[in-house]
Amino acid sequence: MPHPGPQPTPEPTDVPLTAELVVDVAVAAAPAVSPDGRLVAYGVVANGGKDGRPHGSLWVAAADGSTSPRRLTDGTARDLAPKWAPDSASLYFTSDREEPGTPQLQRIRLDGSEDIAKAEALTRWRVGVSDHCPLFDGRTVALLAEDEPTAEDERREAERDDAKVWGRHLPVTRLRLLDVETGALRTVDGLGDRHVVDLVPRPDGSPLAVLSWSTPELDPGVLTAELHLVDPGTAAVQDLGPVGAEAQSPVWWQHDGVWHLAHLAVTPGDLIGELAVVDTVPPSAGPAVEHRNLTAGMSVSPAELAQVADGPPLALFADGLDTALYRLHPESLRFQQVSCAPGMLAGLTASRAGQTVALLASTAYEPRNVHAGPTGGPLVRLSDTRPELRGIRWGVQERLGYQASDGLQLDGLLILPAGRTREEGPFPLVTLVHGGPYFRHTDEFALNAVDCGQWLATAGYAVFLPNPRGGSGHGHAFAAMAVGAVGGDEWTDILSGIDLLVAQGVADPERLGISGWSHGGFMAAWAIGRTDRFKAAMMGAGISDWGMQAGTGDWGILDAALGGSSGWDGPGPHVHDRHSPISYASRIRTPVLILHGEEDTNVPLGQAIHFHRALRHFGVEHEFVVYPREGHGLNERAHQLDALRRIRAWFDRWLHA
Numbered sequence: 001m002p003h004p005g006p007q008p009t010p011e012p013t014d015v016p017l018t019a020e021l022v023v024d025v026a027v028a029a030a031p032a033v034s035p036d037g038r039l040v041a042y043g044v045v046a047n048g049g050k051d052g053r054p055h056g057s058l059w060v061a062a063a064d065g066s067t068s069p070r071r072l073t074d075g076t077a078r079d080l081a082p083k084w085a086p087d088s089a090s091l092y093f094t095s096d097r098e099e100p101g102t103p104q105l106q107r108i109r110l111d112g113s114e115d116i117a118k119a120e121a122l123t124r125w126r127v128g129v130s131d132h133c134p135l136f137d138g139r140t141v142a143l144l145a146e147d148e149p150t151a152e153d154e155r156r157e158a159e160r161d162d163a164k165v166w167g168r169h170l171p172v173t174r175l176r177l178l179d180v181e182t183g184a185l186r187t188v189d190g191l192g193d194r195h196v197v198d199l200v201p202r203p204d205g206s207p208l209a210v211l212s213w214s215t216p217e218l219d220p221g222v223l224t225a226e227l228h229l230v231d232p233g234t235a236a237v238q239d240l241g242p243v244g245a246e247a248q249s250p251v252w253w254q255h256d257g258v259w260h261l262a263h264l265a266v267t268p269g270d271l272i273g274e275l276a277v278v279d280t281v282p283p284s285a286g287p288a289v290e291h292r293n294l295t296a297g298m299s300v301s302p303a304e305l306a307q308v309a310d311g312p313p314l315a316l317f318a319d320g321l322d323t324a325l326y327r328l329h330p331e332s333l334r335f336q337q338v339s340c341a342p343g344m345l346a347g348l349t350a351s352r353a354g355q356t357v358a359l360l361a362s363t364a365y366e367p368r369n370v371h372a373g374p375t376g377g378p379l380v381r382l383s384d385t386r387p388e389l390r391g392i393r394w395g396v397q398e399r400l401g402y403q404a405s406d407g408l409q410l411d412g413l414l415i416l417p418a419g420r421t422r423e424e425g426p427f428p429l430v431t432l433v434h435g436g437p438y439f440r441h442t443d444e445f446a447l448n449a450v451d452c453g454q455w456l457a458t459a460g461y462a463v464f465l466p467n468p469r470g471g472s473g474h475g476h477a478f479a480a481m482a483v484g485a486v487g488g489d490e491w492t493d494i495l496s497g498i499d500l501l502v503a504q505g506v507a508d509p510e511r512l513g514i515s516g517w518s519h520g521g522f523m524a525a526w527a528i529g530r531t532d533r534f535k536a537a538m539m540g541a542g543i544s545d546w547g548m549q550a551g552t553g554d555w556g557i558l559d560a561a562l563g564g565s566s567g568w569d570g571p572g573p574h575v576h577d578r579h580s581p582i583s584y585a586s587r588i589r590t591p592v593l594i595l596h597g598e599e600d601t602n603v604p605l606g607q608a609i610h611f612h613r614a615l616r617h618f619g620v621e622h623e624f625v626v627y628p629r630e631g632h633g634l635n636e637r638a639h640q641l642d643a644l645r646r647i648r649a650w651f652d653r654w655l656h657a
Helices: 019-023 151-158 387-391 453-457 476-482 489-503 519-530 546-552 557-563 581-587 606-617 637-655
Strands: 026-033 039-046 055-062 080-084 090-095 104-109 119-121 131-134 140-146 173-179 185-187 195-201 208-213 226-230 237-242 248-255 258-266 275-280 291-293 301-308 311-319 322-329 334-342 344-350 356-363 366-374 397-403 409-415 427-433 462-467 507-517 534-540 592-597 622-627
Touching: 019 637, 026 080, 026 344, 026 356, 026 366, 039 080, 039 366, 055 090, 080 131, 090 131, 131 195, 140 195, 195 248, 208 248, 248 301, 258 301, 275 301, 301 344, 311 334, 311 344, 322 344, 397 489, 409 453, 409 489, 427 489, 427 519, 427 637, 453 462, 453 637, 462 489, 476 489, 489 507, 489 519, 507 519, 507 637, 519 534, 519 581, 519 592, 534 637, 546 557, 546 606, 581 606, 592 606, 592 637, 606 622, 622 637
Parallel strands: 173 195, 427 462, 427 507, 507 534, 534 592, 592 622
Antiparallel strands: 026 039, 039 055, 080 090, 090 104, 104 119, 131 140, 140 173, 173 185, 195 208, 208 226, 226 237, 248 258, 248 311, 258 275, 275 291, 301 311, 311 322, 322 334, 344 356, 356 366, 397 409, 409 462
């Protein structure tokens, strides 16, 4: 895998960066290497359609980059999730071309033609298909789909009876097996009413490993994950029992004739926090299963697993500001690094033999694109979805390494104002705090309505992107430091970085701003309750009251663990009150911009309303904006444009860039 070394300073240009250039883009997604390793299929999602809906097209390219990518679908529908048939001769994908918003399974046979390929619809499931997986027999595709409406459902719809019975208000996704040639569709009934979230076939064509939750609700769904083995011929089910919180990404591998199942889950023994790779040897019968943590003690953080025929799996690990590719050593049961690349790698996929990989890669000035090649590298770029951005004068992006007040080693990024050098400082500085908290800033190109560092840099701001304790990329112990203590040391970690930039003459201490989305929005609200140093703040979809968040947010008990307690832990005082920005609203003097989606269930709108009312009560200058139809992020084009312009205007007003 190539490591280009220090990123070059962008060439000066007069092309202005507009909000439309940020929003109206095409983004590469979901690479998939053919089983024989010759081709790579991927999606391109265009976010600027006339009807306001993102559209997706499918592309295919030679894995060695020897031919130009060929477009398979015309992009008039949402064509996504390409997956190869085992013979590498056809491609399955989901598309809503038949009915907008209702994806169905489609197949394209690759015949070598240079024309737009003709797809055939394989399902007409009334509520659509949420995921699919072609099996190794070549004639069966496993589908994940909700139940079709019953006669009682149709009667209630006709009567406009849309009452929601809590606990049954979210539809369960079930495992179904489609015979591609006959169209026959079987539902695997042995899983009962469990909500199926993932599956992977064993490479020898034997059982499917199926991951399920007790309910589609995140709380308690992610806490009740179980693994099952399903015989694709008989649909018989063998339960393997619980496999840890937030379990995901199961993969098969074999050693000395013994089949193993590895998956990602929160580090065993923890309720929330860093993911670990957990290994299981399924017994011949019964649920008695032993689990082994294969990443214990590692100073990097597992992020993705990829199955490789019957050999040991590949994995991506978050490694500080970079990402590394690892392979499991079957004898030692430890992961060994294969290569490391600057910035972000994601979407790892491998050929059947594991000799070819494809993934999404992004570095400081290059947006995410599909790269492919030999597992050990070098990789070549196959897609080029945003060439128009190469004409922009970007701010120079620097890596930072510094110490926290207690000596802990930290990292982060600094983006200088476009066309400026450190020697021309000090500059107005906006600190962008990442979400999660189990996330990180990497040395990649990030440009959207939420991660708007370069958007601000092109307007004359220096931008600080810190990675405080509690995030990923530095192992389990580092990630666990925020549990029950949000706003504590992670806040002083951020402050240490700001102080360093002030001392170096980069940041103007009289023109400091802070901004963030989700957990970053919480940190922005928390910061202005701790200090008056910030002249402006932006709180996007942020938490103001951890007790209310535990009781109403999607993640429930997990948020209670972060905040330290819940409202039903007796009459109080509660730990979460000490960690909630709302408790310190009387101290706030900083002008605040609050942005929130009206239909956000992750961090419900009530969090923003609560904070808004407190600020109004204390006479704090603020602006409160609610985006209709939006959830935890911003999807509609007009809303993304509004947020970008509003955020920049807010900091212009108070920091005078």
